[in-house]
Amino acid sequence: FLWQGLHSALPTNQVRADRRLTDSSTCSRCSCPHETILHALRDCPFSREVLVSGGFTFSVMDCFQWLKGIILHKDAIKLSITLWWVWQFRNNMLFTAEPWTISVVRRKVTLSMVENNVYNAKRCLGDESTRWRPPEHPWVKLNTDRSWLTGSYAMGMGGAIRDWTGMWRGGFSRGTLHGDALRAELLALEDGLTCCWEGGFRKVRCECDCLGAAMLFQERSMDRDYLHNHYDVIRRIKRLLARDWVVYVSHIPREINSVAHTLANWGVRNIGSNVFWRSPPEFVLLQLGKDSMS
Known part of the structure:
Protein backbone atom coordinates (compact mmCIF):
# COMPACT_ATOMS: atom_id res chain seq x y z
CA PHE A 1 0.00 0.00 0.00
CA LEU A 2 2.71 2.51 0.97
CA TRP A 3 4.84 1.30 -1.94
CA GLN A 4 1.95 2.16 -4.26
CA GLY A 5 1.73 5.60 -2.69
CA LEU A 6 5.47 6.22 -3.07
CA HIS A 7 5.32 5.21 -6.74
CA SER A 8 2.18 7.23 -7.58
CA ALA A 9 0.22 4.03 -8.13
CA LEU A 10 -2.74 4.47 -5.76
CA PRO A 11 -5.81 4.75 -8.02
CA THR A 12 -7.12 8.15 -6.96
CA ASN A 13 -9.24 10.08 -9.44
CA GLN A 14 -6.28 12.29 -10.42
CA VAL A 15 -4.07 9.26 -11.09
CA ARG A 16 -6.85 7.58 -13.06
CA ALA A 17 -7.50 10.76 -15.08
CA ASP A 18 -3.78 11.07 -15.90
CA ARG A 19 -3.94 7.53 -17.30
CA ARG A 20 -7.11 8.22 -19.31
CA LEU A 21 -9.16 5.85 -17.14
CA THR A 22 -11.73 8.50 -16.19
CA ASP A 23 -12.82 11.91 -17.38
CA SER A 24 -12.83 13.61 -13.97
CA SER A 25 -9.99 14.11 -11.48
CA THR A 26 -12.35 15.63 -8.89
CA CYS A 27 -12.51 14.25 -5.36
CA SER A 28 -15.87 12.49 -5.06
CA ARG A 29 -16.04 13.26 -1.33
CA CYS A 30 -15.30 16.98 -1.02
CA SER A 31 -15.41 18.13 -4.70
CA CYS A 32 -11.78 19.31 -4.70
CA PRO A 33 -10.77 19.64 -8.41
CA HIS A 34 -7.79 17.28 -8.05
CA GLU A 35 -7.91 14.12 -5.96
CA THR A 36 -4.18 13.51 -5.76
CA ILE A 37 -2.73 10.79 -3.53
CA LEU A 38 -1.77 13.42 -0.94
CA HIS A 39 -5.30 14.82 -1.04
CA ALA A 40 -6.97 11.40 -0.70
CA LEU A 41 -4.77 10.32 2.22
CA ARG A 42 -4.28 13.60 4.07
CA ASP A 43 -5.81 16.81 2.78
CA CYS A 44 -9.42 15.79 2.13
CA PRO A 45 -11.48 17.01 5.13
CA PHE A 46 -12.76 13.47 5.73
CA SER A 47 -9.24 12.07 5.86
CA ARG A 48 -7.94 14.94 7.94
CA GLU A 49 -10.59 14.35 10.60
CA VAL A 50 -9.24 10.82 11.13
CA LEU A 51 -5.61 11.94 11.12
CA VAL A 52 -5.89 15.06 13.25
CA SER A 53 -5.19 13.29 16.55
CA GLY A 54 -2.74 10.75 15.16
CA GLY A 55 0.57 12.62 15.20
CA PHE A 56 0.67 13.37 11.46
CA THR A 57 2.35 16.44 9.96
CA PHE A 58 0.48 18.56 7.44
CA SER A 59 3.21 20.97 6.37
CA VAL A 60 5.12 18.76 3.88
CA MET A 61 3.65 19.35 0.43
CA ASP A 62 5.50 16.65 -1.54
CA CYS A 63 3.71 13.30 -1.39
CA PHE A 64 6.87 11.19 -1.73
CA GLN A 65 8.65 13.04 1.08
CA TRP A 66 5.57 12.90 3.30
CA LEU A 67 5.16 9.14 2.90
CA LYS A 68 8.90 8.62 3.33
CA GLY A 69 8.72 10.56 6.61
CA ILE A 70 5.97 8.22 7.82
CA ILE A 71 7.98 5.10 6.95
CA LEU A 72 11.01 6.44 8.85
CA HIS A 73 8.97 7.67 11.82
CA LYS A 74 9.39 6.03 15.24
CA ASP A 75 5.65 5.25 15.21
CA ALA A 76 5.68 3.99 11.62
CA ILE A 77 3.45 0.99 12.37
CA LYS A 78 0.69 3.07 13.94
CA LEU A 79 0.85 5.76 11.26
CA SER A 80 0.87 3.19 8.44
CA ILE A 81 -2.13 1.33 9.88
CA THR A 82 -4.00 4.63 10.25
CA LEU A 83 -3.27 5.57 6.63
CA TRP A 84 -4.45 2.18 5.44
CA TRP A 85 -7.80 2.69 7.15
CA VAL A 86 -8.02 6.26 5.79
CA TRP A 87 -7.70 4.77 2.31
CA GLN A 88 -10.32 2.12 3.12
CA PHE A 89 -12.55 4.89 4.49
CA ARG A 90 -12.28 6.70 1.17
CA ASN A 91 -13.21 3.54 -0.77
CA ASN A 92 -16.05 2.80 1.62
CA MET A 93 -17.58 6.24 1.01
CA LEU A 94 -17.31 5.83 -2.76
CA PHE A 95 -18.37 2.25 -3.30
CA THR A 96 -20.76 1.16 -0.53
CA ALA A 97 -24.26 2.17 0.49
CA GLU A 98 -23.45 2.25 4.21
CA PRO A 99 -20.59 4.72 4.80
CA TRP A 100 -18.60 4.49 8.03
CA THR A 101 -18.54 7.22 10.64
CA ILE A 102 -15.26 8.73 11.86
CA SER A 103 -15.61 6.86 15.17
CA VAL A 104 -15.94 3.55 13.30
CA VAL A 105 -12.73 4.25 11.36
CA ARG A 106 -10.85 5.14 14.54
CA ARG A 107 -12.06 1.94 16.19
CA LYS A 108 -10.84 -0.07 13.19
CA VAL A 109 -7.42 1.55 13.61
CA THR A 110 -7.40 0.57 17.29
CA LEU A 111 -8.42 -3.02 16.53
CA SER A 112 -5.70 -3.35 13.89
CA MET A 113 -3.15 -2.06 16.39
CA VAL A 114 -4.35 -4.67 18.88
CA GLU A 115 -4.07 -7.43 16.27
CA ASN A 116 -0.54 -6.31 15.42
CA ASN A 117 0.48 -6.29 19.09
CA VAL A 118 -1.05 -9.74 19.61
CA TYR A 119 0.82 -11.08 16.59
CA ASN A 120 4.11 -9.68 17.90
CA ALA A 121 3.42 -11.07 21.36
CA LYS A 122 2.76 -14.52 19.88
CA ARG A 123 6.13 -14.44 18.15
CA CYS A 124 7.98 -13.98 21.42
CA LEU A 125 5.59 -15.95 23.63
CA GLY A 126 7.31 -17.51 26.60
CA ASP A 127 5.92 -19.59 29.44
CA GLU A 128 2.43 -20.87 28.62
Missing part, protein backbone atom coordinates in the same frame (compact mmCIF):
# COMPACT_ATOMS: atom_id res chain seq x y z
CA SER A 129 1.59 -21.10 32.32
CA THR A 130 1.42 -17.29 32.50
CA ARG A 131 -1.46 -17.02 30.05
CA TRP A 132 -5.10 -16.36 30.81
CA ARG A 133 -7.23 -19.38 29.97
CA PRO A 134 -10.99 -19.60 29.36
CA PRO A 135 -13.08 -21.91 31.55
CA GLU A 136 -14.46 -25.22 30.38
CA HIS A 137 -18.00 -25.43 28.97
CA PRO A 138 -20.52 -24.36 30.34
CA TRP A 139 -18.74 -22.25 32.96
CA VAL A 140 -17.91 -18.55 32.88
CA LYS A 141 -14.79 -16.98 34.28
CA LEU A 142 -14.87 -13.83 36.39
CA ASN A 143 -11.64 -11.87 36.78
CA THR A 144 -11.61 -9.06 39.37
CA ASP A 145 -9.04 -6.57 40.56
CA ARG A 146 -8.67 -3.32 42.45
CA SER A 147 -6.75 -0.08 42.11
CA TRP A 148 -5.96 1.94 45.21
CA LEU A 149 -4.39 5.40 45.63
CA THR A 150 -2.42 5.72 48.86
CA GLY A 151 -2.68 9.48 49.30
CA SER A 152 -6.41 9.91 48.72
CA TYR A 153 -7.55 6.42 49.80
CA ALA A 154 -9.50 6.28 46.53
CA MET A 155 -10.57 2.80 45.45
CA GLY A 156 -11.20 1.48 41.96
CA MET A 157 -12.88 -1.86 41.36
CA GLY A 158 -13.08 -3.67 38.04
CA GLY A 159 -13.84 -7.04 36.54
CA ALA A 160 -14.70 -8.97 33.40
CA ILE A 161 -16.92 -11.99 32.73
CA ARG A 162 -16.00 -14.26 29.80
CA ASP A 163 -17.34 -17.61 28.68
CA TRP A 164 -15.63 -20.83 27.56
CA THR A 165 -14.94 -19.35 24.09
CA GLY A 166 -13.36 -16.26 25.60
CA MET A 167 -16.35 -14.16 24.54
CA TRP A 168 -17.13 -11.07 26.60
CA ARG A 169 -20.27 -11.54 28.71
CA GLY A 170 -20.01 -8.35 30.75
CA GLY A 171 -17.66 -6.17 32.75
CA PHE A 172 -17.75 -3.45 35.36
CA SER A 173 -15.83 -0.49 36.74
CA ARG A 174 -16.53 1.44 39.94
CA GLY A 175 -14.76 4.21 41.82
CA THR A 176 -15.26 5.31 45.41
CA LEU A 177 -13.40 6.92 48.33
CA HIS A 178 -12.37 5.93 51.86
CA GLY A 179 -10.86 2.47 51.84
CA ASP A 180 -7.69 0.43 51.72
CA ALA A 181 -6.24 -1.98 49.17
CA LEU A 182 -7.78 -5.14 50.61
CA ARG A 183 -11.22 -3.57 50.96
CA ALA A 184 -11.07 -2.52 47.31
CA GLU A 185 -10.12 -6.10 46.36
CA LEU A 186 -13.07 -7.50 48.32
CA LEU A 187 -15.52 -4.96 46.90
CA ALA A 188 -14.37 -5.87 43.37
CA LEU A 189 -15.08 -9.52 44.13
CA GLU A 190 -18.51 -8.66 45.54
CA ASP A 191 -19.37 -6.50 42.53
CA GLY A 192 -18.26 -9.21 40.12
CA LEU A 193 -20.20 -11.99 41.83
CA THR A 194 -23.30 -9.78 41.90
CA CYS A 195 -22.96 -9.17 38.15
CA CYS A 196 -22.63 -12.91 37.53
CA TRP A 197 -25.69 -13.74 39.64
CA GLU A 198 -27.81 -11.04 38.02
CA GLY A 199 -26.59 -12.18 34.59
CA GLY A 200 -27.96 -15.67 35.21
CA PHE A 201 -24.60 -17.45 35.38
CA ARG A 202 -24.67 -20.38 37.80
CA LYS A 203 -21.24 -21.93 37.26
CA VAL A 204 -18.52 -19.36 37.90
CA ARG A 205 -14.76 -19.60 38.23
CA CYS A 206 -13.55 -16.43 39.89
CA GLU A 207 -9.91 -15.34 39.71
CA CYS A 208 -8.14 -12.49 41.50
CA ASP A 209 -4.46 -11.69 41.98
CA CYS A 210 -4.73 -10.97 45.73
CA LEU A 211 -3.82 -14.12 47.65
CA GLY A 212 -5.14 -12.65 50.91
CA ALA A 213 -8.58 -12.08 49.40
CA ALA A 214 -8.74 -15.48 47.70
CA MET A 215 -7.78 -17.35 50.90
CA LEU A 216 -10.64 -15.77 52.84
CA PHE A 217 -13.15 -17.79 50.82
CA GLN A 218 -11.55 -21.21 50.85
CA GLU A 219 -13.48 -21.78 54.08
CA ARG A 220 -17.17 -20.81 53.81
CA SER A 221 -17.80 -20.71 57.59
CA MET A 222 -18.57 -17.27 59.08
CA ASP A 223 -17.62 -18.17 62.66
CA ARG A 224 -14.52 -15.96 62.96
CA ASP A 225 -15.20 -13.38 60.25
CA TYR A 226 -16.33 -10.79 62.80
CA LEU A 227 -12.68 -10.41 63.86
CA HIS A 228 -11.71 -9.06 60.44
CA ASN A 229 -11.51 -5.32 59.66
CA HIS A 230 -13.68 -5.87 56.59
CA TYR A 231 -16.19 -8.21 58.19
CA ASP A 232 -19.12 -6.42 56.52
CA VAL A 233 -17.90 -7.11 52.97
CA ILE A 234 -16.68 -10.64 53.76
CA ARG A 235 -20.08 -11.52 55.21
CA ARG A 236 -21.90 -10.20 52.14
CA ILE A 237 -19.63 -12.18 49.81
CA LYS A 238 -20.09 -15.40 51.78
CA ARG A 239 -23.83 -14.92 51.66
CA LEU A 240 -23.53 -14.54 47.90
CA LEU A 241 -21.45 -17.72 47.70
CA ALA A 242 -24.06 -19.62 49.74
CA ARG A 243 -26.74 -19.12 47.09
CA ASP A 244 -27.86 -21.92 44.77
CA TRP A 245 -24.91 -21.90 42.39
CA VAL A 246 -21.35 -23.19 42.07
CA VAL A 247 -18.50 -20.70 42.52
CA TYR A 248 -14.78 -21.33 42.92
CA VAL A 249 -12.48 -18.49 43.99
CA SER A 250 -8.79 -18.88 43.17
CA HIS A 251 -5.57 -16.86 43.08
CA ILE A 252 -3.70 -16.11 39.83
CA PRO A 253 -0.51 -14.18 38.94
CA ARG A 254 -0.97 -10.46 38.37
CA GLU A 255 0.34 -10.64 34.79
CA ILE A 256 -2.69 -12.63 33.59
CA ASN A 257 -5.21 -10.35 35.29
CA SER A 258 -4.57 -7.29 33.13
CA VAL A 259 -8.14 -6.94 31.81
CA ALA A 260 -9.63 -6.59 35.29
CA HIS A 261 -6.74 -4.36 36.38
CA THR A 262 -7.32 -1.97 33.46
CA LEU A 263 -11.03 -1.75 34.29
CA ALA A 264 -10.20 -1.05 37.95
CA ASN A 265 -7.76 1.69 36.92
CA TRP A 266 -10.57 3.35 34.98
CA GLY A 267 -12.73 3.21 38.11
CA VAL A 268 -10.16 4.85 40.39
CA ARG A 269 -9.78 7.69 37.87
CA ASN A 270 -13.56 8.20 37.80
CA ILE A 271 -14.64 8.47 41.43
CA GLY A 272 -18.40 8.08 41.81
CA SER A 273 -18.69 5.93 38.69
CA ASN A 274 -20.50 2.59 38.61
CA VAL A 275 -20.51 1.28 35.05
CA PHE A 276 -21.55 -2.08 33.61
CA TRP A 277 -19.79 -2.63 30.27
CA ARG A 278 -22.12 -4.66 28.03
CA SER A 279 -19.41 -4.68 25.36
CA PRO A 280 -15.67 -4.24 25.98
CA PRO A 281 -14.61 -0.57 26.16
CA GLU A 282 -11.94 0.52 23.72
CA PHE A 283 -9.30 1.08 26.42
CA VAL A 284 -9.27 -2.63 27.32
CA LEU A 285 -9.03 -4.08 23.80
CA LEU A 286 -5.24 -4.55 23.89
CA GLN A 287 -5.42 -6.60 27.09
CA LEU A 288 -8.31 -8.66 25.69
CA GLY A 289 -6.31 -9.28 22.54
CA LYS A 290 -3.38 -10.66 24.51
CA ASP A 291 -5.70 -12.93 26.49
CA SER A 292 -7.23 -14.22 23.25
CA MET A 293 -3.93 -15.94 22.41
CA SER A 294 -5.01 -18.79 24.67
